[in-house]
Amino acid sequence: MKPSPTDLLSVGDVAARTGVAVSALHFYERQGLIVSERTAGGQRRYARHVLRRISVIQVAKRMGIPLAEVADVFDDLPDDRMPGKTDWRRISERWRGKLEARRREIERMESELVECIGCGCVSLRSCRVLNPDDELGSSGSGPRLLPEIPAE
Amino acid sequence: MKPSPTDLLSVGDVAARTGVAVSALHFYERQGLIVSERTAGGQRRYARHVLRRISVIQVAKRMGIPLAEVADVFDDLPDDRMPGKTDWRRISERWRGKLEARRREIERMESELVECIGCGCVSLRSCRVLNPDDELGSSGSGPRLLPEIPAE
DNA sequence: CTAAAACCTCAACCAAACTTCAGGTCAACT
DNA sequence: AGTTGACCTGAAGTTTGGTTGAGGTTTTAG
Secondary structure, X not given: OOOOOOOOEEHHHXXXXXXXXXXXXXXXXXXXXXXXEEOOXXXXXXXXXXXXXXXXXXXXXXXXXXXXXXXXXXXXXXXXOOOOHHHHHHHHHHHHHHHHHHHHHHHHHHHHHHHHHOOOOOOHHHOOOOOOOOHHHHOOOOOOOOXXXXXX | OOOOOOOEEEHXXXXXXXXXXXXXXXXXXXXXXXXXXXXXXXXXXXXXXXXXXXXXXXXXXXOOOOHHHHHHHHHOOOOOOOOOHHHHXXXXXXXXXXXXXHHHHHHHHHHHHHHHHOOOOOOHHHOOOOOOOOHHHHOOOOOOXXXXXXXX
């Protein structure tokens, strides 16, 4: 199906242009992420600016950002026009922040594991990765909840 | 329920000591991640080394590693004894690799977004984040699939 | 005009990692 | 011995991000 001359795209057109399955487009519409007009016969016709929205959805997906969050940023967008540079800048700043947070968390875990790999732990009991809230560590040589944890 | 003198822990004990819900312990057992003996009456009794396994499961969870992967590394472990330092070292090396890969992917996306935020894109049409497989970019000023994409 | 291709809705299903519930049993304390 | 709390099983429900299928309608190409 070729792009119609009417400036509106069928669901198949959009699927072809974005690489998103028709079923996913239906789904996004049910979730309120995109909107469509309908023909007299009830078929969907999309304005071109949904393409941009779908691009944004795809970016979010690549970044592991849930659709609910996408819906959230889309709420601030006008429904009837192409999201513009300013919109995209706001969104991308927000998401960059999320990515940064995730990266930092991963870095933290990585360094914990590196410690672990080369660790001088006398016993795994003292490993802070395996025992994040370590009552052994914090209570010194005090009483243990369970006596005689068998060493490895 | 206090720790029994028998060196075996009830499911409630394990739940209390690990912070993992009883239902999750049942689930882990169905998945083959942990094993239990049973009392004459059919109740679960866990050897202490399941605590270590559960720690490892919790670490994996924090790191976003799926249970199937945990099951995979557990397959190489003896079922009847506490996983030891060598075991944990092997596992942590493996998972550190995964974390590193994830971090790199995030870094890549972050820098893309940073480009985007301060981007000199004349139009969003040329943004490589929004248009990863950009036929506009690659085809120069050639024919477009759809004419007159309205600028933002 | 007709047949094929594309489209429609609604319902069910998938994976992961659990939780919740119903209905019944076990064990620990008094 | 009895009560209460902990435990059992199995089935079903939850969330996220969709896919698949049935059964029927619309649009488009020839």
